[in-house]
């Protein structure tokens with residue numbers, strides 16, 4: 444296929460100038476739908492980070508003093524082992540706690556640098572037989588006054604509320620995002636149809652003089668793909684802003700219940716890349732469908 | 741150069757546009773296609789560059805059975821066939837030379853080829869002075885010359901002209917016919933559909949007459965009727 448980039452650019456800028464408002468409208472719709480979808484993903488990543496300690500059925504945590512002795516630690520261990528109401532538990536030592544802390548606050552250097560391994564409280568993550576909140580409360584209270592215990596935190600209803608609430612919000616984001624996605628798809632399809640119509644004379648002449656099918660198709664496909672790609676790519680600042688907003692809403696208390704309600708920066712980037720790719724795919728699919736319907740070469 | 745064997749074309753709705761046509765056109769011939777409106781002249785032409793496919797029969801162009809041509813090869817067939825029309829089909833947002841260059845650009849001809857071929861062909865059709873004008877600034881005859889330049893710039897083997905003088909006055913038509921005759925003299929096969937009795941009768945070329953899709957007459961050095 445003989446193809447010159449210069450020609451391609453000229454064709455593209457022709458069609459851009461001809462239907463600028465349509466192009467912008469389509470771009471915005473893609474941007475909005477990608478933003479809604481991406482925001483939902485960022486939210487669930489943020490909730491996951493914030494509630495990281497509470498996964499796999501952990502219902503309460505016994506923090507030891509950073510300087511608790513071996514004897515104090517093994518007395519708590521024995522008590523846990525002997526209690527029939529405790530299903531299982533794991534011990535998180537200073538180093539592991541430090542690593543966890545660093546990852547929970549990976550986006551704020553200030554907080555991370557303010558602590559050392561020695562400052563971290565080791566802890567027991569405990570899964571009781573029953574997740575009923577009064578049972579958990581009673582069990583947790585039983586450890587509060589033991590020697591060497593610094594603090595006992597139970598996965599009170601707040602955490603569960605946050606988890607179910609965010610699942611619900613997420614579902615709404617997903618449904619709205621999907622609906623917007625479909626309208627974005629239809630808009631790209633219509634933009635390409637309009638472009639094909641506006642350029643039908645050129646297309647007719649190209650066919651008559653023997654331009655290859657791909658030569659005729661590619662500019663349309665690029666236009667559609669570009670709209671999707673740009674729409675997806677422009678979500679980055681919005682997703683970052685959204686992550687900051689979340690983080691303002693749910694500032695964590697560091698040690699106990701919640702870490703910062705904030706998705707890690709790399710996760711936001713991954714989500715952004717996924718949205719950009721999805722946008723490009725949608726633009727391409729819509730233009731290919733439009734071409735197959737309205738351009739008989 | 742062109743050979744039709746028992747070719748029939750039926751459009752949907754049972755419109756028989758061509759019925760069992762057999763004929764052969766040699767390289768370098770000049771052929772008029774005549775016949776009343778709706779007799780199948782345009783259909784005949786559209787079959788040759790595979791814009792339409794016959795329902796029956798075989799068509800050879802330059803020795804190849806074009807019915808067996810796969811889709812991606814059709815553009816290469818069309819590069820050997822120039823087409824001109826009654827309505828010129830020029831692009832009004834491009835100048836004369838851009839219109840002609842377009843035909844070469846879209847088949848991937850290199851820039852240096854385009855920059856020598858375009859002025860040469862505009863010289864041939866006598867439009868060098870109008871190279872930078874837009875189609876709307878030209879007379880009908882001049883516009884048809886541009887479309888001839890565009891059809892011929894790639895030196896096709898065959899030139900199909902569907903009523904090229906249909907929109908032109910007699911004097912201008914004579915100019916266009918002289919140009920087509922010159923192109924034919926370079927060895928290009930020319931097939932021209934027309935209703936213009938005067939032109940057919942003065943040129944005295946081969947005449948193929950269609951009537952309701954039937955081949956009614958095939959006459960060397962013929963006249964309109």
Ligand SMILES: Nc1ncnc2c1ncn2[C@@H]1O[C@H](COP(=O)(O)OP(=O)(O)OP(=O)(O)O)[C@@H](O)[C@H]1O
Nearest residue numbers: 751752755756757776777778779780781782783784
């Ligand atoms: N795309 C089409 N679909 C259906 N019928 C068609 C189509 N094109 C042409 N026809 C019919 O086929 C017949 C032949 O048409 P064609 O255009 O070949 O005639 P023609 O000789 O070129 O006429 P004219 O001198 O008016 O240009 C006509 O009856 C016409 O109505």
Ligand SMILES: [Mg+2]
Nearest residue numbers: 781782783902
């Ligand atoms: Mg016709």
